[in-house]
Amino acid sequence: KVQLGELNVAPGKTMPLFISSIPSTKNGEITTLNFYFTLKEDKIWAEKGYLIAQDQFILADDTNQSSLGKDSENVKLDDRKNELLLTAGKVAVSINKKSGFITSYSNNGKKLICSPLKPNFWRAPTLNGRSGILSASKHLLNITDNVIVKEIVTQDLENGITVTSILELPVNLKDKKLSIPCTLKYHISNDGELSIEMATEISKELPTIGNFGHVMRLGLTAETPAEFSKISWLGRGPQENYHDRNAGTPIG
16 A cells, blocks of 8 residues: 555646556456545544545456466366366366256366356346236246257367357247257366356347346356355455446455
């Protein structure tokens, strides 16, 4: 932390600010420049130190550096009867051929998920949701139960292996049957890092669900082991921060 001291800047005016040194950024860390503007004395409406405004600038970002399998060699692919098993050092990922989903993900023998990682288009309605949301969205609740695998493609790259699952997710409605195309691209890098890309196209023929549009959520879901009772993350917090107030919550 650096104490700048008193800054005498008139409203609507600017002044240069010089920073003599910036600490180096280590692997997996972010270096930020944070500004906090607080009251320097008590006021009728707030006490000394009350936060009036804040801003944050990212100076360096090395969070893409993985430490999962630094000692590993190239990713190995074991093409089995019902699954593709990819290993990179201590990291192992299994992809089921009948669903195209990741069914197992472990590091050093410890399971990180205990259910398949599946696409998700639904969430539980809240009190802010309009009445009838639950019944109007039931067709999205178990949409992955009857997944159709069109093709699974593997690609051996210099920095790892990419597996692409090309899927169709049938949607059963009362008056018609539709399907949602979904492509899941998994990349296992040589250092054991797993990255996932999901692409889909939502049909406008799907029923509209209140003011949510045609789906209530778009993402992936899986269960984690029960012993994972705590979680830490490098991101904005500690309070929730949706996209409409994202910049109001600093990183770190």
